[in-house]
Amino acid sequence: MLTQKELLKICQKEKISFEKIIRKSNRFILAKGRKGKDNVVLKILVNPQRKHAKKALIKEAKILELLNNLKEVKIRVPEFFGKNLKGKYPYFKEEFISGKILERKSGFFFKKLKRELIIEIARNLNNLIKTPRFCFREIKNLSNFSSFYFKEGLRLHKKIIDKTLTPVQKNKLKKLIKNQPKILVPVHGEVYPNNLIEDRQGKIYLLDWENFGFGNLAHDSASVYLRLKDKVSKEFFLKQIDFKNKRDFNNFFRIEIVLQSIGSLQYLKSQKAYFRAKRGNKVLAKRGS
Structure with missing residues (x-):
């Protein structure tokens, strides 16, 4: 160590x-x-x-x-x-980078963002998507957010999917995954509020690139979308995302939203359980003293 x-x-x-x-x-x-x-x-x-x-x-x-x-x-x-x-x-x-991390105190959602910052985030993601894949050909062990990732998502979250989705919704999701277009682009993999920092000039920097890899058009966009709290910000953010084929993007986006929502739900549940346990331990400690 x-x-x-x-x-x-x-x-x-x-x-x-x-x-x-x-x-x-x-x-x-x-x-x-x-x-x-x-x-x-x-x-x-x-x-x-x-x-x-x-x-x-x-x-x-x-x-x-x-x-x-x-x-x-x-x-x-x-x-x-x-x-x-x-x-x-x-x-x-x-x-x-001297600045502010964009997360709320809860650590999951973005704090309330000005439109300029949302545009900055979208610009970074747009530029990443447009980066040619061959630029990264010399780097090994890149993450793969492709169809395997979707199948793994279904397998890992099977219990919560069974509880959350109706049979019709599950079939729709499986159909979307099966028929997804094979378009892989560079993705950050973890565009979370704690990996985005705003410097003193209002510029947004992307941190923590250890999960970088190739995935679908909507992977990073869905991560940001889910973590924006209000509907207006969500809609404004999506308008800033630049994609050539709207249908492909929408198909990917729908899959990502379902799977990432399920993953996020599990995360939030684990966080709540953790804080409940922590609070319970404090109460027990007080009673014992």
Whole structure:
């Protein structure tokens, strides 16, 4: 496991003056520091034995580097400052974006967004969709959000689908999945409020690219749509999404909305259960004292 001492060694090696840990999980540490005039974030693998996490970090580093180097791609991502993927604790360096994360306190929905920000989010997604697939040909282990993903979604959420959808709705969903057009485009995979940051100039940056892969036209759009709280914002957002074939987009969108809604419902239930348990533990602690 990565210790504070080893973290400081990495900072020293990279000539970064360590300031603080921004985020810590059982997979990665995000440490903020300064290197000259630049505010830098180090994303470091915490446990070398977690092979899946290591692959994700390596992939994210390569994606960020590639997106920084592609001149024709106009997706706002943090500036890439370099990587070291061969040591015991692989890491990469990126620009620290000073701004606000777009999530509510609940952590699932977007906070109330101005129209300018919704346009910014849509612009990023439009530019990502338009990026040619061959640009990413050298990167391995890319996520696949294709028909397999839909079938897996049906399998994983079978119980909740059985409870939520009528037999007619289930058949419609299966039919949509079966007849979906085979159009795969680059997708971020996790366009959630906590992965979008607004800088001081009102520009939106996309963070956390570890789940990047190829999927359908509506995958990222559906993620944003579901997390916008009010109907007006939802409708306005959809108008900003640029797609050539409206029918294909609508087919994909309908599938995504159902599957992602089901997944989100499970997430929200687990969150509620967690907070209930946490609150219950506090009550028990008070009673015991």
